[in-house]
Amino acid sequence: MSTERDTGRGTEHDTGDGAVLRAVGLTMAYEQRVVGRDLSVDVPSGEFTAVIGPNACGKSTLLRMLSRLSRPAAGTVYLDGRDIHRMRARDLARRLGLLPQSAITPPGISVFDLVRRGRYPHQSVLSRWSAEDERSVDRALAATGMTELADRDVDELSGGQRQRAWVAMALAQESPVLLLDEPTTFLDVSHQLALMELFAELHRSGGRTVVAVLHDINHAARYAGHLVVMSAGRVVAEGPPAQVLTAPLLSEVFGVDAVIIEDPLHGGPLVVTAYRGRDSATASPERTATA
Amino acid sequence: MDVPAAAARRRTLAPRVPVPGGRVLSGRVAVRSALVCAVLLLLTTAVTGVALGLGEIVYSPAEVLAALAGRASGAAELFVVGWRLPRAVAAVVFGAMLGVSGALFQTVTRNPLGSPDIIGFTAGSSLAGTAAILLVGSGFAVVAGGALAGGLAVAVVMVLLSRGGGVAGFRLVIAGIALNAMLLSTESWLVLIADLDAARAAALWGAGTLNGADFGYVGWAMALGGAAIVLTVLLLGQRLDLLDMGEDTSSALGGRPARTRLYAVGAGVLLVALVTAAAGPIAFVALAAPHIGRRLTAGTGNALIPAACSGAFLLAAADLAAQHLVPGRTYPVGVVTVVGGGLYLMTLIVRENRRATL
Numbered sequence: 144m145s146t147e148r149d150t151g152r153g154t155e156h157d158t159g160d161g162a163v164l165r166a167v168g169l170t171m172a173y174e175q176r177v178v179g180r181d182l183s184v185d186v187p188s189g190e191f192t193a194v195i196g197p198n199a200c201g202k203s204t205l206l207r208m209l210s211r212l213s214r215p216a217a218g219t220v221y222l223d224g225r226d227i228h229r230m231r232a233r234d235l236a237r238r239l240g241l242l243p244q245s246a247i248t249p250p251g252i253s254v255f256d257l258v259r260r261g262r263y264p265h266q267s268v269l270s271r272w273s274a275e276d277e278r279s280v281d282r283a284l285a286a287t288g289m290t291e292l293a294d295r296d297v298d299e300l301s302g303g304q305r306q307r308a309w310v311a312m313a314l315a316q317e318s319p320v321l322l323l324d325e326p327t328t329f330l331d332v333s334h335q336l337a338l339m340e341l342f343a344e345l346h347r348s349g350g351r352t353v354v355a356v357l358h359d360i361n362h363a364a365r366y367a368g369h370l371v372v373m374s375a376g377r378v379v380a381e382g383p384p385a386q387v388l389t390a391p392l393l394s395e396v397f398g399v400d401a402v403i404i405e406d407p408l409h410g411g412p413l414v415v416t417a418y419r420g421r422d423s424a425t426a427s428p429e430r431t432a433t434a
Numbered sequence: 435m436d437v438p439a440a441a442a443r444r445r446t447l448a449p450r451v452p453v454p455g456g457r458v459l460s461g462r463v464a465v466r467s468a469l470v471c472a473v474l475l476l477l478t479t480a481v482t483g484v485a486l487g488l489g490e491i492v493y494s495p496a497e498v499l500a501a502l503a504g505r506a507s508g509a510a511e512l513f514v515v516g517w518r519l520p521r522a523v524a525a526v527v528f529g530a531m532l533g534v535s536g537a538l539f540q541t542v543t544r545n546p547l548g549s550p551d552i553i554g555f556t557a558g559s560s561l562a563g564t565a566a567i568l569l570v571g572s573g574f575a576v577v578a579g580g581a582l583a584g585g586l587a588v589a590v591v592m593v594l595l596s597r598g599g600g601v602a603g604f605r606l607v608i609a610g611i612a613l614n615a616m617l618l619s620t621e622s623w624l625v626l627i628a629d630l631d632a633a634r635a636a637a638l639w640g641a642g643t644l645n646g647a648d649f650g651y652v653g654w655a656m657a658l659g660g661a662a663i664v665l666t667v668l669l670l671g672q673r674l675d676l677l678d679m680g681e682d683t684s685s686a687l688g689g690r691p692a693r694t695r696l697y698a699v700g701a702g703v704l705l706v707a708l709v710t711a712a713a714g715p716i717a718f719v720a721l722a723a724p725h726i727g728r729r730l731t732a733g734t735g736n737a738l739i740p741a742a743c744s745g746a747f748l749l750a751a752a753d754l755a756a757q758h759l760v761p762g763r764t765y766p767v768g769v770v771t772v773v774g775g776g777l778y779l780m781t782l783i784v785r786e787n788r789r790a791t792l
Contacts, residue, residue, distance in 0.1 A: 212682055236688030243682035249675075251732065263676060264688040268668055316687065 163188040164209055164239070164320055164352065169218035171204045171376060177216070178204060179376025186320075186369075191346045192354045193367035197397055201376040202356045203244070203324055209354065210241040210322050222320065236264035240318035244325055246309055248297050254308045255293040258283055261315030283314035287341065303334030310338065314345075321345065323355040327362070335359070339366045360397075364388055364412050372396055388412045467731040467740060474730075474743035478526055481750045485522045486514050488758050521647045524656060525753040525767070526746045528644075528712065529719055531659040531705040533727065533745020534666060536720030537738050538702035541674050542695050545607050546782065549721040550585075550706045551775075553610025557617035558588030559707045560640060560715035564621050567636045568628045574651055577639070578711035585703040585710075588613065642714040642768020644753055655712035659705055666701045667738050674698060674738070716768050718775020719748050725782070 164186040171179035179201045186192050186209075194202045207213040209220055211227050220227045227235055240261075248257070261283070262276040284290045287307040292300065297308050306326065313321060323342065327335040343366045345351045357363045363370060364384040372380040372387060374396040380387045393401040399416045406413035486502075487493045491513060493501070500506040501514035536549040543553070550556050562584025563577045570576045595609040621640065625633050638645075676689035684691040709716060726748070727740030749767065752774065756767040 207682075210686060212685055231688075232685075232690050233688035236686065239686075241682070241686035243680065243686060245680050245682045247678065247680035247683070249678040257679075260675060260679065261687065263672060266672070 164220070164222050164354070166205070166209060166215075166220045167218055169205075169208055169220070170216040171201055171208060171213075172216040177376075182218070182376070182378055184209075184371055184378055184381070186352060186354055189346060189350050189352055190368045191343055191366060192352075192369040192371060193363035194354065194356045194371045194373060195358075195360055195363050196373035200373040200396075202373045205373065206241075206322055206324050206354070206356050210239060211235060212241070212243070233264045236316065236318070238318050239320045239322065240313045240316040241322045242309060242313040242324065242326055244328070248305070248309075250298065252297050253293070254284070254289055254295055254297055254300070254311070255280070257297055257308055258289075258293075258311045258315050261312040264316060279315050279317050283311040286314055286345075287311040303330050303337070306330060306334070306338065307341075310341065319350075320352045320354070323353065325356050325358060328358060335362065342366065360388070360393075360414050360416075361406075364414065365406065365409050385412050388414060470727075470730045471740055471743045474727075474740075474747050478743070478747040478750050481747065481754055482522045482526060485525075485750065485754045485757070486518045488754075489513065489518060520649050520652065521644050521753070522750065524644050524647045524652045524713065525750045527656040527659060528652075528709045528716070529723070529746040529749025530663060530742040531709050531745070532716065532719040532749065533723030533741035533743070534663050534738050535702045535705040535709075536722075536745070537724040537727070537741035538666070538670075538674075538698045538705075539720070540724050541677060542698050542702075543606055545604065546725060547607050547721075548610070549724070550702060551715070551717040551720050552614065552779075553592070553607055554588050554613040554617055555585050555703060555706050556710060556715045556717060556720070557614045557621070558584040559710035560584070561617045561621045561624070562587070563710055563714070564624055564636045564640055567639060568624060568632050572635055572639070574654060574711065578655070578708065581711040582704065582707040585707040588617075589699055589703055638766070639714040641766035642716040642771070643766035644713055644756075645764060645766065647713070652712040655708040659708045662701055662704055662708075663738075663742060666698075670694065670697055670701065671738055714766070714768060716749065716771055718771045718778065719745050719752070722775055722778045723748055 166182060166184045169179065169182040170177060171182065182201075182205065184205065194205065196202045204213065208215050211220070214228065222230070222235070222239055227239070258280050259276075262272075262279060265276060265279075266272065281290075284293055287310050289304070289307055289311050292304060292308075297305055300308065310326065313323075326342070327338050330338070339362055342353050342355060346353045346368075355363075355367070357367075367384060370380070370382065370384050370387045371378055372392065379396060380392055388403055390401050390403060393399055393403075393414065393416070397416075398419060400419050401417070402415045403412050404415060405411070483495060483498060486498045487495060491509075493510060493514060497506060497510055498514055501510045502519075504511070504515075506514070536551075539550050539553070539555070540546060540548050542548070547553075559581035563581040566576050566580030570580075591613065592606060592610060595606070595613070625636050625640065628636065673684070673689045673694040676684040676687050677691055677694055679687075681691050684694070706720065723745035724737060724741040726744040727742075728737045730744070731737065731740045749771070752770040753767040756765045756770045759770075
């Protein structure tokens with residue numbers, strides 16, 4: 144795991160084992176409005192990386208660019224050393240999966256049917272459905288605990304189950320790299336924890352590289368091995384949670400007073416925050432910057 | 435740092451009971467879908483059989499079968515195979531084409547009203563076809579070229595109009611309804627200022643009719659349309675399903691949503707333009723067929739095949755009604771679909787309005 148951001152800038156990157164995703168010199172812009180400039184991020188291979196930062200800091204935008212949903216105004220995103228904008232759509236989808244926030248559940252779709260669609264990048268006009276597809280869907284359902292709900296309509300499920308069904312869809316894609324955009328938002332705490340456990344398990348036993356945009360700093364600190372902290376379109380800190388999370392950083396980035404103690408249950412850092420007053424919250428460049 | 439209990443619990447779940455033959459088509463939805471399509475095709479065949487038998491001279495089913503097999507008298511063969519068969523087959527194939535076109539447009543616009551006959555594509559093809567008849571002549575190639583150009587021109591206008599609002603949604607439908615009205619009134623004006631004979635030909639075509647359909651004239655449209663349907667289902671079916679899951683999901687799965695929408699609109703315009711060129715504008719089949727297919731199959735996804743089946747049945751039935759509902763008079767099939775489809779549209783609007791999903 145490297146915390147230096149300048150190694151091998153713009154050159155082919157030696158990935159060692161497993162996939163690695165890196166952004167080099169990104170300029171993020173909507174229409175003409177620049178929301179972030181000269182942004183570089185390394186996503187360590189086989190690690191759980193969490194991206195945190197205040198609203199409108201550009202973390203969702205970064206995720207969109209890492210997954211080719213948006214094209215950066217300048218700069219390049221490399222996956223296994225290849226520019227993702229030069230890859231074929233299905234090749235990219237086989238290597239890199241994404242669970243976006245904007246996912247729409249088609250009315251009346253069953254869990255199995257939804258998860259099955261995650262296999263699209265592995266299929267072609269001639270080979271529609273293989274034993275491998277079947278196994279992947281089964282594995283994804285088992286990993287998310289959705290096996291017994293496979294024939295249920297997604298619409299009928301609880302919020303937590305529905306999100307697990309979507310995660311299963313993304314897992315069935317079997318991409319070595321998986322990006323998640325605020326995957327636990329709108330869930331109650333036990334469902335949040337269940338999903339965080341699942342993501343941690345994915346990289347621990349499956350060796351996948353997981354990148355998640357998260358709201359909860361303490362969830363990020365507990366489950367992620369690598370933190371990327373963003374503020375106003377810049378990456379302000381990168382590294383293991385215990386090193387990155389400091390009171391001055393939290394003060395600067397989130398505009399809160401914070402005490403960092405050792406988590407009595409899990410070890411690692413635990414952030415206890417205190418409200419400092421309305422005026423000290425960091426000014427964001429544009430509210431609309433995070434989707 | 436580890437809390438493996440939850441993960442461990444998940445692992446102890448009983449394995450799923452294997453389903454014989456796998457779940458290639460995902461179980462009950464596919465079975466129901468196949469059943470519904472089979473029933474629709476059966477009904478379509480029955481309607482077609484009746485259409486072949488009825489007319490000035492009524493033939494029994496046995497006589498119709500004999501004629502189709504080439505074992506009937508010269509007169510029976512002329513009536514059944516020479517005159518009635520092209521029309522009946524055209525109704526089935528054009529119905530399927532309109533159904534698929536409607537399903538494509540409704541998927542792209544994500545709106546049950548986003549079908550080509552509501553948002554101006556049929557009207558655009560019709561206006562350009564009328565102009566072609568009035569200015570050039572009524573050969574198939576001329577009218578087809580005009581209709582296709584009209585459909586594509588509408589597509590360009592719609593893309594410009596819906597800019598900023600996205601191709602999906604309400605804005606496009608409203609703009610399309612307005613455009614539709616403008617195109618229809620322009621067509622009326624063209625017919626009014628034309629000389630009488632040309633105007634009569636244009637007006638007859640403009641009502642949407644299968645009268646006098648013969649394979650020489652409509653054969654090309656049917657062959658091209660059939661090929662377009664097969665290619666669309668094979669190449670776009672899955673990608674349209676992904677589009678239903680949202681732009682970002684589709685893109686993340688390698689479904690290339692922007693290109694998929696472009697191809698879908700292209701195929702939709704082609705199908706509508708071919709039918710319009712061959713038979714004139716036939717309204718409401720493209721609107722109703724996908725809904726009916728979807729309701730009957732209770733399925734999800736693009737539902738191209740159920741839409742094709744219900745479209746075929748609807749137009750075959752409508753043409754049978756146009757020929758024989760009022761004894762001694764034959765109406766253009768477009769009149770029947772407008773009357774029937776108008777009622778359908780009203781119930782649809784009332785229902786969707788109540789659910790506030792429009």
